[in-house]
Amino acid sequence: xxxxxxxxxxxxxxxxxxxxxxxxxxxxxxxxxxxxxxxxxxxxxxxxxxxxxxxxxxxxxxxxxxxxxxxxxxxxxxxxxxxxxxxxxxxxxxxxxxxxxxxxxxxxxxxxxxxxxxxxxxxxxxxxxxxxxxxxxxxxx
Ligand code: FES
Numbered sequence: 001x002x003x004x005x006x007x008x009x010x011x012x013x014x015x016x017x018x019x020x021x022x023x024x025x026x027x028x029x030x031x032x033x034x035x036x037x038x039x040x041x042x043x044x045x046x047x048x049x050x051x052x053x054x055x056x057x058x059x060x061x062x063x064x065x066x067x068x069x070x071x072x073x074x075x076x077x078x079x080x081x082x083x084x085x086x087x088x089x090x091x092x093x094x095x096x097x098x099x100x101x102x103x104x105x106x107x108x109x110x111x112x113x114x115x116x117x118x119x120x121x122x123x124x125x126x127x128x129x130x131x132x133x134x135x136x137x138x139x140x141x
Contacts, residue, residue, distance in 0.1 A: 003060075004094035006068075011060040016070035018053040024121065027113025031106045036062055040070075040110040044118055049073050049081055054110065061096055061103035065089050069107040082115060082130060084108065 003011075023041035030037050036058035043051035052070045056062050069089045073081040086104035090096050096104060116126035 002097065003064075004096075006093045007061065007064045007096065010064035010067040010093065014063050014067040016053050016067065016074065017055065019055060020051060020053050023114075025114040025116075025118030027110045027115070027117055029106060029109040029113050031058070031062075031102065033102045034059070036103070036106060038062060038066060038106045038110040040066070040107075040114040042111075042114045042118060044078065047077050047079075049076055049078060052111075052114075054107075056106070058106060059100070059103055061100040062106050064093060065096070065104040066107040066110070068092050069111055073111065078115060078118075081111065084111065 019039075020041035020043055022043075024044045025042045026039065028037065028039045036056065038054060038056045038058055040052065040054045042049055052074050054066045054070055056066060065086070069084065072084055072089065072092060086108040089107060090101070090104050112130055116130055119126040119129055
């Protein structure tokens, strides 16, 4: 299996690993295909994601995609984070082997679950903004 240099870099030196104790939103999801688990924490100020961290019991591709996803949404408005797809994360990593594409879904779903939690805490129904949060077990590519 060939991984891109970017995937290897984000796997070996993952960005934003950890937890945020006073997070404004926390999302935890599991991958139906492999049983791996991902937890993501976000801090929001004035509609901007000021900090994001993740922890995973997952494979190298899950670590790399989550690392890249957190880098892509950190410092961005929530609306932009909501538009981030696993496809965009894979592109930013210069691709993933086909058998590992499903791993990238974990990062996208954890991020959306954290955003949904944030909206819930604000008293807003996340379904109105994010839509269906049920995790697909296949990726969109
Ligand atoms: Fe489970 Fe990659 S094999 S997330």
